[in-house]
Amino acid sequence: MHHIGDLEIGLMFWAQGSPEETIQRVKALDLRCGQLGIDETYPIGGFTQDWLDVLRAERFGLATVVCSYTGEDYSDVPAVLNTVGFLPPSTRIERVARTKYVADFASQLSVESVACHIGFVPEDPADSNYGQMVTVVRDICDHCAFLNQTFALETGQEPAAVLKRFIHDVERSNLRINFDPANLILYGTGDPLEALDVLGPYIVSVHCKDGEYPPRGLPNALGKETALGEGSVNVPEFIRKLKQLGYRGILSIEREEPDPVVREADIRKAIKLLTDLRG
Numbered sequence: 001m002h003h004i005g006d007l008e009i010g011l012m013f014w015a016q017g018s019p020e021e022t023i024q025r026v027k028a029l030d031l032r033c034g035q036l037g038i039d040e041t042y043p044i045g046g047f048t049q050d051w052l053d054v055l056r057a058e059r060f061g062l063a064t065v066v067c068s069y070t071g072e073d074y075s076d077v078p079a080v081l082n083t084v085g086f087l088p089p090s091t092r093i094e095r096v097a098r099t100k101y102v103a104d105f106a107s108q109l110s111v112e113s114v115a116c117h118i119g120f121v122p123e124d125p126a127d128s129n130y131g132q133m134v135t136v137v138r139d140i141c142d143h144c145a146f147l148n149q150t151f152a153l154e155t156g157q158e159p160a161a162v163l164k165r166f167i168h169d170v171e172r173s174n175l176r177i178n179f180d181p182a183n184l185i186l187y188g189t190g191d192p193l194e195a196l197d198v199l200g201p202y203i204v205s206v207h208c209k210d211g212e213y214p215p216r217g218l219p220n221a222l223g224k225e226t227a228l229g230e231g232s233v234n235v236p237e238f239i240r241k242l243k244q245l246g247y248r249g250i251l252s253i254e255r256e257e258p259d260p261v262v263r264e265a266d267i268r269k270a271i272k273l274l275t276d277l278r279g
């Protein structure tokens with residue numbers, strides 16, 4: 001597998017079709033590394049060797065394997081609360097099991113980090129869900145630690161201080177953060193540059209994503225994602241601060257635009273922007 005360089009530009013992408021097809025779509029953008037998303041329906045059992053062969057043949061590096069789960073809905077705050085990550089009790093056991101299974105798969109590919117959206121961490125530690133989330137995340141961290149992996153939480157669905165306290169309470173040294181500056185804006189949970197100061201020591205990977213704050217007066221609405229550089233994330237300052245913090249991991253472009261033509265054009269613009277900024 002390709003060794004990912006300091007601040008190398010990569011892509012957050014999802015397994016679709018064969019390993020070969022999936023990797024070729026990213027390589028067509030002239031990128032050689034990324035974070036591989038695996039949704040709950042994607043078959044990984046029995047295909048590990050195919051993935052290994054493709055990553056080796058294409059000299060492609062994976063920083064992270066990212067899990068998503070069937071039924072997750074990010075359309076507004078109540079939908080996220082009811083469907084995302086480990087908060088919904090009815091799917092918790094199977095999602096934890098799936099996450100460990102994906103971690104095993106990642107380990108076979110020598111990928112050192114596993115990530116997902118765990119769902120909103122309650123702001124009040126006395127909330128009964130808070131303790132349950134601590135227990136679930138400890139369980140996954142322990143599984144990942146056995147595989148020499150970090151387990152990375154995606155930022156943004158709660159304020160940075162809430163996430164920091166949660167990490168402290170989980171008490172697992174392999175618990176880390178995939179820092180997504182746009183999520184803090186989309187969820188209206190804070191200024192991403194200020195959040196970097198709070199969460200900097202825990203960051204293992206970053207998403208280069210941009211967006212606008214939620215519309216005023218609609219308490220459950222989320223903001224809108226934009227092309228990188230066109231939203232409210234101050235991207236030059238974001239990269240400058242990452243460097244200042246000594247961050248050397250992947251710069252993983254994430255773009256969720258549904259139109260594939262627009263998406264590809266936006267990713268190419270993001271590559272150019274980041275190439276200029278990383279120096």
Ligand code: MG
Pocket residue numbers: 154180183207209254
């Ligand atoms: Mg993200």
